Amino acid sequence: MNSKIPVTVLGATGVVGQRFVRRLASHPLFKIQYLAASERSSGKRYFEACAWRLEGEPYGGFGPRVMVPGEPDQAFSPVVFSALDSGPASELEPQFAKAGALVFSNASAFRMAREVPLLIPEVNPEHLGLIELQRRHHGWKGAILCNPNCTATVLAMALAPLEKTFGIEAVMMTSMQAVSGAGYPGVASLDILGNVVPFIRNEEEKVEEEIPKLLGLLGPEGIELAKLGVSALCHRVPVLEGHTEAVSVKLKGSPTPDQVREAMRSWRPEPQALNLPSAPAVPIHLHLTEDRPQVRRDVEVDGGMSVHVGRVRACPLFGIKFSLLGHNTERGAAGGSILNAELAHAKGLLG
Numbered sequence: 001m002n003s004k005i006p007v008t009v010l011g012a013t014g015v016v017g018q019r020f021v022r023r024l025a026s027h028p029l030f031k032i033q034y035l036a037a038s039e040r041s042s043g044k045r046y047f048e049a050c051a052w053r054l055e056g057e058p059y060g061g062f063g064p065r066v067m068v069p070g071e072p073d074q075a076f077s078p079v080v081f082s083a084l085d086s087g088p089a090s091e092l093e094p095q096f097a098k099a100g101a102l103v104f105s106n107a108s109a110f111r112m113a114r115e116v117p118l119l120i121p122e123v124n125p126e127h128l129g130l131i132e133l134q135r136r137h138h139g140w141k142g143a144i145l146c147n148p149n150c151t152a153t154v155l156a157m158a159l160a161p162l163e164k165t166f167g168i169e170a171v172m173m174t175s176m177q178a179v180s181g182a183g184y185p186g187v188a189s190l191d192i193l194g195n196v197v198p199f200i201r202n203e204e205e206k207v208e209e210e211i212p213k214l215l216g217l218l219g220p221e222g223i224e225l226a227k228l229g230v231s232a233l234c235h236r237v238p239v240l241e242g243h244t245e246a247v248s249v250k251l252k253g254s255p256t257p258d259q260v261r262e263a264m265r266s267w268r269p270e271p272q273a274l275n276l277p278s279a280p281a282v283p284i285h286l287h288l289t290e291d292r293p294q295v296r297r298d299v300e301v302d303g304g305m306s307v308h309v310g311r312v313r314a315c316p317l318f319g320i321k322f323s324l325l326g327h328n329t330e331r332g333a334a335g336g337s338i339l340n341a342e343l344a345h346a347k348g349l350l351g
């Protein structure tokens with residue numbers, strides 16, 4: 001008997017949607033029931049609607065599957081993974097939640113809503129508790145659970161053990177972000193090859209507002225934002241997958257680089273303790289050689305689910321600085337959402 005939980009993928013044709021399909025094709029808990037995207041794709045077979053761009057089995061083996069309209073009366077499953085753009089997400093995700101689905105969203109539409117968890121299982125698993133507030137607030141049986149912006153996700157993974165061990169006063173982060181972060185076709189090749197673009201619309205704002213929510217504590221009225229200053233400077237660079245971040249951080253008690261490394265090395269958060277299927281054994285890989293992490297050498301380790309920290313050293317202005325790398329479309333998108341669903345399952349929220 002196959003007791004896997006049926007799931008729907010919304011936005012299945014896109015950059016993130018394809019990664020959902022590839023991961024879910026062999027997932028131990030979930031099985032794909034419906035694939036949906038826009039009206040342009042509806043009624044077509046997946047291989048006709050989607051230009052598959054990933055390694056491995058084309059279309060994750062779902063090429064012949066007929067795509068359905070992304071509406072609850074035609075695509076309902078108890079678990080919905082949404083790789084929709086923010087516009088359609090703001091309309092469709094509440095409809096699925098109202099119909100009783102747990103919607104794991106990649107879009108920015110509801111991330112900062114008071115009653116919506118902005119979830120990274122290693123960082124803030126207790127934020128799942130917001131679901132009760134959300135259900136009371138809307139009268140829904142289902143709920144929307146968001147994963148953060150991909151740049152914020154990678155940063156929060158490195159900051160979480162530092163907040164827990166020392167407390168953070170201020171962070172300054174300069175990113176070098178992959179083109180896949182802009183979806184497909186994304187940035188025109190003539191604009192990005194041999195170039196660095198010092199602007200990604202709304203990216204700096206998202207990082208600056210999401211980090212205090214991610215590191216905040218669950219209270220009776222929602223999340224009490226963490227009290228730290230965050231400044232983000234975001235750049236697009238000619239890299240396919242993987243966001244690199246140069247981070248300076250002011251910590252309480254002025255710990256040494258060795259103490260910071262030890263806090264990261266000894267961090268054993270909940271997904272690793274629960275042995276969730278998509279959780280990497282080690283959430284932060286600490287590099288000690290002076291020229292790592294590097295995108296081409298490190299980003300695909302653990303299927304892109306761990307982050308990489310290197311060059312932890314003294315900063316004359318903030319106290320500590322380091323280099324950080326994480327996979328934007330895996331940890332920062334599809335893999336992160338699936339890990340959120342695995343946590344919800346482990347906590348008994350999927351029935």
Ligand code: NAP
Nearest residue numbers: 011013014015016037038041084085088106107181183184
């Ligand atoms: P994308 O490649 O442009 O894919 C967008 C998907 O949305 C496609 O499947 C498209 O279907 C579907 N869609 C567009 N309009 C629609 C509509 N009106 N109704 C239903 N479906 C519609 O974008 P992406 O990079 O995968 O990003 C998807 C979401 O994830 C966005 O919210 C993005 O901000 C977020 N995100 C992306 C990354 C990343 O690194 N790329 C990281 C974190 C979060 P058709 O093929 O039928 O047009």
